[in-house]
């Protein structure tokens with residue numbers, strides 16, 4: 001059987017990736033992913049080849065078709081599975097250590113310019129070290145605060161402030 005764009009799409013969905021996420025894994029945009037998913041045949045090279053490798057969709061050349069036994073094919077598939085896992089783990093590590101600008105509102109009315117704690121959105125002074133409420137009372141308190149915050153936001157929306 002010759003792999004088609006719909007096989008590529010099925011393989012992507014089976015791994016729970018959307019087009020943007022798959023694009024990121026292989027360094028192309030979601031439009032390129034979409035383009036190849038509509039194609040009746042796939043290529044071994046370029047962005048399409050990279051997607052097929054990452055997803056373990058095998059695109060055989062004619063030579064390969066006559067040369068590879070099923071066992072060899074399985075070994076090849078396993079290798080690409082390992083590769084996919086490696087790429088995913090690298091992405092997880094990157095996310096866990098990434099630092100962004102905190103941006104919390106400060107008392108002088110300007111957004112905080114400190115870098116966040118690794119893998120968090122806020123700096124250490126604005127909750128970046130927080131692991132969230134642990135007690136029932138604590139969770140309730142946060143819930144109430146959020147409700148007040150959104151009520152105030154909706155009020156401002158009505159008066160046209162936001």
Ligand SMILES: [Zn+2]
Nearest residue numbers: 102112123126
């Ligand atoms: Zn901050």
